[in-house]
Amino acid sequence: MDPLEQIIVYDNFSIDLNKYPRMNNDKEKTDIIIIIFLMHQDLLIKLAESFDFAMQYYHDCKEYYYVFKFNNNIKKYSANEIIMLIKQTNDYFKDNPNINLQKKYLNSLSFMDQIYYFYIKNKDFYLNLYESLEHAKKAYFERRDYSYNIKPPFDFYNNVFNKTYNAIELMELNAYTQYLVQRKIIQNLPIPKYL
8 A cells, every 4th residue: 555645534624544543642442433433334334234134034023034243253143132142141141240150151152143142232332433424515615613422432432532533534444444344454353252
């Protein structure tokens, strides 16, 4: 990659390729988290929808299946399997607040079940991130101030503190991420820290 290469954010506004993630900056870790979750936006939106569809189809007494792909793993879930996985795990954690018992329970689940559970449990994090990006774009072009406070999910990250981003930072991070994705430079999503 050419170190002088520019990434177009919109129209004539561009940023240096090396601007993000901001190394040795208090936002370095959250920049990286945002970039990784933006890289997997389509996958994560479909994953979040799978839970909603499972509930809807289950209540309508219709069949529904979701094929979950994570890294090199694949698992097919029925609506009933999705609902039971989430309900039983939530119920167990509620009834057993001891972290050692929770870890033991998690170990009884398959790797894919564990991943699916934690990404559904934390879906508000990434869905809010994607929604904030759309709000940032709109606010920027309407010349309004906009800020988004990123709160990295505790199930995935330790010692990463909340940071506030303005509209232009979010737009720049999105442009940088799209640049990487177009060149097939994609980082894997994080694995929950309990696994």
